[in-house]
Amino acid sequence: MTSLYKTPVSSLNGIGEKRAALFARLGIKSVGDLINFYPRTYEDWSNIKHINELEYGETACIKAIVATSVNDTRISGGRIISKTAVYDDTGSIQLVFFNNKYISSMLRQGGEYFFYGKTSSDSYGMQMLSPTFAPAIKGTQIRPIYRQTAGLPSKSVESAVRQALSMLPSKINDPLPDAVRERFDLCPLRQALFDIHFPKNCQQLETARKRLVTEELVVLNLGMRNLRDHSRGVTSLKITKDYSEEFESLLPFTMTNAQKRAVSDCINDIINKSSPMNRLVQGDVGSGKTAVAASVCYTVAKNGFQTAFMAPTEILARQHYKTFQRLFENTDIKVGLLTGALKESEKKQIRKSLADGSIDMVIGTHALITDKTEFKNLALAVTDEQHRFGVAQRAKLLGKGNNPHLLVMSATPIPRTLGLIIFGDLDISIIDELPPSRKPVKTVLRTSAMRGGVYDFIRSEVKHGRQAYIVCPLVEEGELDDVASAEEYAADLMLREFPDIAVGIVHGQMKPDEKDEVMRKFAENEYSVLVATTVIEVGVDVPNATVIVIENAERFGLSQLHQLRGRVGRGSSQSYCILISDKGSRTTRERLEVMCSTNNGFVIADEDLKMRGPGDFFGHRQHGLPQMSIADFADTKSLELSQKIADYIMNRYGDIRNDEIRLLKAEIDRLFDRGGQNALN
Numbered sequence: 001m002t003s004l005y006k007t008p009v010s011s012l013n014g015i016g017e018k019r020a021a022l023f024a025r026l027g028i029k030s031v032g033d034l035i036n037f038y039p040r041t042y043e044d045w046s047n048i049k050h051i052n053e054l055e056y057g058e059t060a061c062i063k064a065i066v067a068t069s070v071n072d073t074r075i076s077g078g079r080i081i082s083k084t085a086v087y088d089d090t091g092s093i094q095l096v097f098f099n100n101k102y103i104s105s106m107l108r109q110g111g112e113y114f115f116y117g118k119t120s121s122d123s124y125g126m127q128m129l130s131p132t133f134a135p136a137i138k139g140t141q142i143r144p145i146y147r148q149t150a151g152l153p154s155k156s157v158e159s160a161v162r163q164a165l166s167m168l169p170s171k172i173n174d175p176l177p178d179a180v181r182e183r184f185d186l187c188p189l190r191q192a193l194f195d196i197h198f199p200k201n202c203q204q205l206e207t208a209r210k211r212l213v214t215e216e217l218v219v220l221n222l223g224m225r226n227l228r229d230h231s232r233g234v235t236s237l238k239i240t241k242d243y244s245e246e247f248e249s250l251l252p253f254t255m256t257n258a259q260k261r262a263v264s265d266c267i268n269d270i271i272n273k274s275s276p277m278n279r280l281v282q283g284d285v286g287s288g289k290t291a292v293a294a295s296v297c298y299t300v301a302k303n304g305f306q307t308a309f310m311a312p313t314e315i316l317a318r319q320h321y322k323t324f325q326r327l328f329e330n331t332d333i334k335v336g337l338l339t340g341a342l343k344e345s346e347k348k349q350i351r352k353s354l355a356d357g358s359i360d361m362v363i364g365t366h367a368l369i370t371d372k373t374e375f376k377n378l379a380l381a382v383t384d385e386q387h388r389f390g391v392a393q394r395a396k397l398l399g400k401g402n403n404p405h406l407l408v409m410s411a412t413p414i415p416r417t418l419g420l421i422i423f424g425d426l427d428i429s430i431i432d433e434l435p436p437s438r439k440p441v442k443t444v445l446r447t448s449a450m451r452g453g454v455y456d457f458i459r460s461e462v463k464h465g466r467q468a469y470i471v472c473p474l475v476e477e478g479e480l481d482d483v484a485s486a487e488e489y490a491a492d493l494m495l496r497e498f499p500d501i502a503v504g505i506v507h508g509q510m511k512p513d514e515k516d517e518v519m520r521k522f523a524e525n526e527y528s529v530l531v532a533t534t535v536i537e538v539g540v541d542v543p544n545a546t547v548i549v550i551e552n553a554e555r556f557g558l559s560q561l562h563q564l565r566g567r568v569g570r571g572s573s574q575s576y577c578i579l580i581s582d583k584g585s586r587t588t589r590e591r592l593e594v595m596c597s598t599n600n601g602f603v604i605a606d607e608d609l610k611m612r613g614p615g616d617f618f619g620h621r622q623h624g625l626p627q628m629s630i631a632d633f634a635d636t637k638s639l640e641l642s643q644k645i646a647d648y649i650m651n652r653y654g655d656i657r658n659d660e661i662r663l664l665k666a667e668i669d670r671l672f673d674r675g676g677q678n679a680l681n
């Protein structure tokens, strides 16, 4: 039997080339794609109301008989309003349709239909506006609503899906083995596919959804594990000697136990394992990840190999470069910086030194992965904040060496269940301890009317030699309407509030070397106050800064606020985060209160995901995962269940290549877009 994924949608009745092109816009090319194109939402037509029970403004379903023929009236601009009255045993109501010249031919006088829509009223009484409808003979049900595109309404998708489902053979092979389904109470695939599109009641819909969501997450879960276990082959790099103790003597502080554990996990991977290291070091803001990375880089360099450290921003690359330069100034290690902002001649020189091996460690931005950059013997790639890069760029960096080791640093706390999947291809070390003598940052919420007090507080901190950040959003996005523009804000501060205090300003529209100069002056305490946009969000490290004021705090997500707050509390002095917001809505206040009540990044990430959903949580950031068709990353319960099932499958079947679960393997290949056979073959 030919695969339903190989059967084009144009083979269905009523779908010619033009329609097929519209389906393609929705990502549907084959009959199989159509079956997997699940409804966006549903209209509940199973709860039928009597007309006399309807309330104004509600969306409801009625079962009623068309009393009059449809009356079309032309109004200005050639538009049409169609009206008709319908009745049931309890009363009657008028239906109003806009600009649909076919209504009169679709609704038969005397015919009985279900009508689903929103009620409203005019001087003649209650109306239902543009209801969707279906003949009453079909029986009550829950109706699917599909994502649509111009020229292809949900109804057309629905009828194509009906045809597609009728092509499903009476017995289809299920990727989830019976033993797994029975143990975890999941319905068969065929039933799930029918019921997700056309459920008869909510119970059926829930059963179908649970099955499909769980399967998709299990497939993702196993796929990520598979990447970790099989993607990298055997390493030929000969790194044999551990220099981490020697490295510690270069540090101005003693490493925390958590830092030491993370280093020793990495060294163990590099020296004792046959496949290259694939490790994530995750630690909350300010936990000291840079020192861990530096230690591993040192061991690799002392063994005669090169390392590359890729940072997400120019500011951060330069900051790390300076830290590394300082650390290694009395050693034989040569450190280089390669960023897009350097002069062409400087870049050329660095690239030459990387190719001939005279530079041991290079810190940089995306410039590191351009084709022009070549290494003599790259053995370790470090990326900071990997989910900003995406899997493809990470692969490009790895491609610069001969199967080098990979170390990923992440400060973004991701809810645990989600982290297990997102980083499923990596081993994880967690730094769950802050350096000693750190005090938790005190966080308070203030309105702009209280700004005077906030400035007084900054003045007193500055008097004691400490420094402050003031963050105002969105200069780089040019959205200057009601939001304080950083430049105006800074000018105002300098003139009015702090005429005797050195105030710097940094934002995304400045040239890299201008930004660098401002950051240098702030780091060296030439500026006491830094007015900034979110360019300082990631990684900026000035331990003497003890206050961060965040204007329009309601505009930021909680995780982002946590990152910003992490810019203070990095030294031994008590630090403060002052959130300014005038938005009084309950949800806004609740969100900001979370910041005041905890300093734990993981708790905040959980709350953030719960409150905003995964789309906003990740924002424009790449999480590098395949596109899901039904699963929702905020659904912690399903994530946990899928994790359990994936464990069970690995225990029971041993390897993803086991023939008994070949259909599951095919689903993994399909999800990760490598083709393959699957259940709809």
Ligand SMILES: Nc1ncnc2c1ncn2[C@@H]1O[C@H](COP(=O)(O)OP(=O)(O)OP(=O)(O)O)[C@@H](O)[C@H]1O
Binding pocket: 253, 254, 255, 256, 259, 283, 284, 285, 286, 287, 288, 289, 290, 291, 411, 435, 436, 538, 539, 540, 541, 543, 566, 567, 570
């Ligand atoms: N064990 C330690 N004892 C004392 N200070 C430390 C220790 N480890 C790191 N530090 C200092 O703590 C500060 C934060 O370290 P680092 O910049 O590595 O944090 P991070 O984990 O990268 O944080 P973020 O994700 O917020 O950038 C630095 O000034 C660093 O020198």
